[in-house]
Amino acid sequence: MYALVDCNNFFVSCERVFAPYLNGKPTIVLSNNDGCAIARSEEAKALGIPMGAPLFKFRDIVEAHDVKVFSSNFSLYGDISRRVVDVLHRFAPEVEVYSVDESFVYFPFDITPTDALEWGRKIRDVIWRWVGVPTRVGFGPTKTLAKLANNMAKERSDGVCYVGADYTDLFKKTPIENVWGIGRNNTKKLYSLGVYTVYDFTSKTNAFIRKNFTVVGLKTAFELRGVPCFTLEDAPEPRKNRLISRSFGEEVTQLADLKEALVQFCHAGGRKLRKAGQFASALGVFVRTNPHKNRKNVTSGSAVLNFEAPTNNTLQLIKGVEALVKKVYVPGHAYKKAGIMLFELVQAHTPRQQSMVPEEGGYDHIGEAPALMEALDAIQKKCGRFSIGFGRYGLKARPSQSKWQGRREKTSPLYTTSWEQLPDVK
DNA sequence: TCTGGGGTCCTAGGACCC
DNA sequence: TCTGGGGTCCTAGGACCC
Numbered sequence: 001m002y003a004l005v006d007c008n009n010f011f012v013s014c015e016r017v018f019a020p021y022l023n024g025k026p027t028i029v030l031s032n033n034d035g036c037a038i039a040r041s042e043e044a045k046a047l048g049i050p051m052g053a054p055l056f057k058f059r060d061i062v063e064a065h066d067v068k069v070f071s072s073n074f075s076l077y078g079d080i081s082r083r084v085v086d087v088l089h090r091f092a093p094e095v096e097v098y099s100v101d102e103s104f105v106y107f108p109f110d111i112t113p114t115d116a117l118e119w120g121r122k123i124r125d126v127i128w129r130w131v132g133v134p135t136r137v138g139f140g141p142t143k144t145l146a147k148l149a150n151n152m153a154k155e156r157s158d159g160v161c162y163v164g165a166d167y168t169d170l171f172k173k174t175p176i177e178n179v180w181g182i183g184r185n186n187t188k189k190l191y192s193l194g195v196y197t198v199y200d201f202t203s204k205t206n207a208f209i210r211k212n213f214t215v216v217g218l219k220t221a222f223e224l225r226g227v228p229c230f231t232l233e234d235a236p237e238p239r240k241n242r243l244i245s246r247s248f249g250e251e252v253t254q255l256a257d258l259k260e261a262l263v264q265f266c267h268a269g270g271r272k273l274r275k276a277g278q279f280a281s282a283l284g285v286f287v288r289t290n291p292h293k294n295r296k297n298v299t300s301g302s303a304v305l306n307f308e309a310p311t312n313n314t315l316q317l318i319k320g321v322e323a324l325v326k327k328v329y330v331p332g333h334a335y336k337k338a339g340i341m342l343f344e345l346v347q348a349h350t351p352r353q354q355s356m357v358p359e360e361g362g363y364d365h366i367g368e369a370p371a372l373m374e375a376l377d378a379i380q381k382k383c384g385r386f387s388i389g390f391g392r393y394g395l396k397a398r399p400s401q402s403k404w405q406g407r408r409e410k411t412s413p414l415y416t417t418s419w420e421q422l423p424d425v426k
Numbered sequence: 427t428c429t430g431g432g433g434t435c436c437t438a439g440g441a442c443c444c
Numbered sequence: 445t446c447t448g449g450g451g452t453c454c455t456a457g458g459a460c461c462c
Contacts (some may be wrong), residue, residue: 185459197430247431439454
């Protein structure tokens, strides 16, 4: 038996944990750069604010109804997310963190749907009391059915639901696009093939599904019929690539500004690699002008280089960026977005080809962080992320002074991850 | 004026090997 | 007239997820 535990309107719910005055008020959280609505409270949804819509398109609604607006505060959301997962581990030994607001839970013992629903109510109750965010719990014999049940739980007053493989009546009423793994494109194709509901889909032959939707679609069909094809990934595979990118607050035309942004991304990238014990084999840089401003004339560029030996040394990433940015930067263009990509990430213990001629300033033994990086991480951890950097790359003392930094005008405090910003209890 | 930031998996087809 | 039977690796592109 699988369960999917999903936090309702997660980012908004996180904001409400420490600001209960927001309860009952229409509230939204914006994407980076205060661009789009990426989380909406039920009240905000009722006002017609669409998911992913840019703020300027519904600003009149915000003003007319006094919608509470927040910039995204991912430190807070990440911390709340960890707390939710901690609670789940008390209920079941096997938990797969699927995303920041969703986890799969596997119950390895026999459990009836009735008992499952009782468990679900208990899980919701404890998360609500201990962490302070509302959740929904869906149960099913496969992950896909649990996910569907989670969707159905929206309609249930107790926020829990079970869906079995034999729920034919339900399947006849459920649109196929509600199924996990059936996206926009497949929906269009399914409609054209006369498939509109879950029932229509599961009734098709395997050969038909395989032919039109590859093994991916076939697995989904099996899952809906109650045959598990996706198991719990309790020890997720280490990630293979990493992307660090941002849209800029203001368009960037100068090479120095572009470089400064990319160097910041290298800091973030290096830190993330070291934390995960990973090393990047190759580095990519990309830049892009604003696609919304001049749709016909969006320019982008990218370049990649291979490291002689995989690295997680920030300084080596920066050196790589220095070489690559010259290839992609074209004077006269106004860049709106840029990023770095770290490819073919390897773990410290992965066997690898040694370089015959060690790079100057590099290091030979993978897994051995150079003392400089250890010091950098330690100082940044103690004194803050911008307390130290590589001076010659134009790092300003406070990066908010840079034009490439995005807008974050309505950020809530770091209630749980900064000593200075702990909330007061009166 | 203003439009996010991450990821994964699968397939087809070409180049190349014996 | 008739033209084998295996493989691997890489890339681009398309689909999906949050």
